[in-house]
Amino acid sequence: MVNVNIKKDINLENSRPHDLAVLVYDKLRLTKQKFPLPELQVLDDFFDCLFFLSMCKEESDLIRVTVTFIDPSNPDPAPPKHIVPERWSCIAFEQPIAMNTKALAKLSKAADPASSSLAVYYDETGSLFIWGMIDQAMHYQNFLNYESDTGSEQPGLFQVSVSDIGTLHVLFDYELLATLKQNVLVKRYLDVLTIGPISKILRKNAEFLKVNLRNYIETAHPNEQYGDWEDFLDGLWIQTFSRLLLKIQNYQHGGAILIADDSIDLDVKYRIHYERLTLSMVAHAKAAIDNFVSESTIEGGIHAGKRSISKALYLRESGSFYDKQGTGDEIKGAINFIASQTCVDGVVLFNRNMVTNGFGAVLRSKKMPRKIYVSSTATATSKSLAAHDPRHYGTRHRSMIAYCWNHPTSLGLVISQDGDIRAFSKIEDKLIMWENIKTQQYLTDRSQNRKK
Structure with a gap:
């Protein structure tokens, strides 16, 4: 029984986007941010949309895109004292776009995860919208992939990467919080290359x-x-x-x-x-x-x-x-x-x-x-x-x-x-x-x- 419980604690089977939303909701409240945080229903809608997006195709290609949850009224609330030239910046659309699978699928073709991400937030009614794009993502990817020794901090409250059908990765800066892979919620990856x-x-x-x-x-x-x-x-x-x-x-x-x-x-x-x-x-x-x-x-x-x-x-x-x-x-x-x-x-x-x-x-x-x-x-x-x-x-x-x-x-x-x-x-x-x-x-x- 002990073995089974440990296994399930790490890989939660029969999980849904709601379970990922709850994890993020709890994580945000533990960070003790001074600015407003989204309600659970907003995160539920957000992860539901991305999960269904992962099952779509655009021009016969599977969707691969990164979405950053970031406030357009205050996108950079605590900038560092020294800003390096290759640090990220936000490029706003002239008009925000309602967030849905169709809009995200279309924009994903212009937002290669290796170079950029889509900026998403919510309004006073809890409705989600896409308001811009964020550049310079290649430096972040290079650091994650050991192609660079350093990398700047990441924008927004958190980032979500859609990498495959039913697969969502949630990151807080450089910390991988969890991955939802179809119906399995992976909360921890094993560092077998450095331990054991x-x-x-x-x-x-x-x-x-x-x-x-x-x-x-x-x-x-x-x-x-x-x-x-x-x-x-x-x-x-x-x-x-x-x-x-x-x-x-x-x-x-x-x-x-x-x-x-x-x-x-x-x-x-x-x-x-x-x-x-x-x-x-x-x-x-x-x-x-x-x-x-x-x-x-x-x-x-x-x-x-x-x-x-x-x-x-x-x-x-x-x-x-x-x-x-x-x-x-x-x-x-x-x-x-x-x-x-x-x-x-x-x-x-x-x-x-x-x-x-x-x-x-x-x-x-x-x-x-x-x-x-x-x-x-x-x-x-x-x-x-x-x-x-x-x-x-x-x-x-x-x-x-x-x-x-x-x-x-x-x-x-x-x-x-x-x-x-x-x-x-x-x-x-x-x-x-x-x-x-x-x-x-x-x-x-x-x-x-x-x-x-």
């Missing part, structure tokens, strides 16, 4: 990167302590893996990744040896360390009262800065190259060093466990596990379950066409499955390093 058994596997796989950088630091920067950089290297490895998963999700084709020690029980249709992703991470880390050391030396000289820096030091600092940018772009290109291979039916095969050894692979293991255990936490503690019958899953999932069951050191991930990611690994005598995996860089602490 999967994180341990990935960090162990980063040993190639760490050995290279330890030797480099000892040789090129003997005054630096390797221990001060270990968290950075773990973060680079895991963020790169997250970016790969995000890119595969964006194709909306579905795919699978297998990290394994060998090719036993695998029929690899297209064998390759592609190590550029790993090598570019090594080069990027070296450039980041070079740049940090050069900048620190310059800052130390300034604090010591020096009025100039040497030409050689300036060239080292500027050169390492551009190397850092260039190797960052190289990582992005390698991620795109690998992600596209998942559009071929079959599995993309990696070794422990994140070197691609082939794609279009078929998993040949047949022996299945009698049960698999779905974990409601990243750490997969015994109380968080619920037993499931593996036969209830599709062919792609069953193949991955069988392979990971027969090869205990392997790690498998299956990405569905709708973007769901499930991870599989054998822990002791159980085949564990994690779902609702966190891939984007959501934050709950507003004090994190972001531009204001």
Whole structure:
């Protein structure tokens, strides 16, 4: 009974847009805002409209749009002291438009979620209306997808993203509050890439990167302590893996990744040896360390009262800065190259060093466990596990379950066409499955390093 209750607390089945409205209503009241807040009925109407919108099409395309709930009379009630050039702005329509599915569907073609959102609010009668658009959304998306280290705060009371049929994501600034996926309300995504058994596997796989950088630091920067950089290297490895998963999700084709020690029980249709992703991470880390050391030396000289820096030091600092940018772009290109291979039916095969050894692979293991255990936490503690019958899953999932069951050191991930990611690994005598995996860089602490 404990397992079942935990499962239902995280993923509430038979949910409706009203349940999402209640969550947002409670969240708004906890924020203790000084300005008026919408009544529950307004939020009910708002989420009902967006839910039905997600089932519409415009010019034969599914609707994908972001809507910001923001007051036109006071859109920026607490602006930061320093406003960065790329910060968002509101562009009002000459006349507001009544909010309904038809109007939203039409406007969605002009509001790509990667670049903008639609501004929505309500009047004194509780009627909803679309009053404008908000720009510069690409910087927000870049931060969420690990393409940028910083991002400005987000406008309005909250944002809602329509990403698929019956799928609504609610965000407060950079915090993902919940997702309604058809009839399931997901209130928490599992951070398995930074916590728990999967994180341990990935960090162990980063040993190639760490050995290279330890030797480099000892040789090129003997005054630096390797221990001060270990968290950075773990973060680079895991963020790169997250970016790969995000890119595969964006194709909306579905795919699978297998990290394994060998090719036993695998029929690899297209064998390759592609190590550029790993090598570019090594080069990027070296450039980041070079740049940090050069900048620190310059800052130390300034604090010591020096009025100039040497030409050689300036060239080292500027050169390492551009190397850092260039190797960052190289990582992005390698991620795109690998992600596209998942559009071929079959599995993309990696070794422990994140070197691609082939794609279009078929998993040949047949022996299945009698049960698999779905974990409601990243750490997969015994109380968080619920037993499931593996036969209830599709062919792609069953193949991955069988392979990971027969090869205990392997790690498998299956990405569905709708973007769901499930991870599989054998822990002791159980085949564990994690779902609702966190891939984007959501934050709950507003004090994190972001531009204001």
